[in-house]
Amino acid sequence: MSNVLFYTHNKEDLKRVIRMVVEEIRKTEMISNTPISPEEDRLTQKEAAKFLGISVTTLISWKKKGLISYFQVGRPVFFSKTEFLEAARKNPGLIKPSRK
Incomplete structure (x- = not known):
């Protein structure tokens, strides 16, 4: 008996799958042990939000709830990329790859 193949995926489906695979590869590269x-x-709020793949509003909410650490020099608030990566090594689902 021969195998019957049904082609139900279009070009956009293929692009979406490739994008997902590339994002997973980027995520893996992002949490590697490369020294920084x-x-x-040092990341600004905007840079940290982009790095984590979340909105600035969500980042501020997490900061207020004590879910992420930050430091302040005068008035500006900064975040540590190293600390984010350490957390991501423990929980790889934390960081969502940014879309280009």
């Missing part, structure tokens, strides 16, 4: 220079470690 001090200049790259």
Whole structure:
């Protein structure tokens, strides 16, 4: 008996699957143990939100609830990329890859 193949996926479905695979690869690369220079470690609220794949509003909410650590130099608030990556190593689902 021969196998019957049904083609139910279109070009957009294929693109979506490829995008998902690439995002997973980026996520894996992102939480690797690559050392980060001090200049790259400090993230602004906007950069941190983009890095985590969340809105700035969500980031501020997490900060107020004590879910993520931050530091303040004068008035500006900063976040540590190293601390985010350490948390992501423990929980890979924490960081969503950013879309380009």
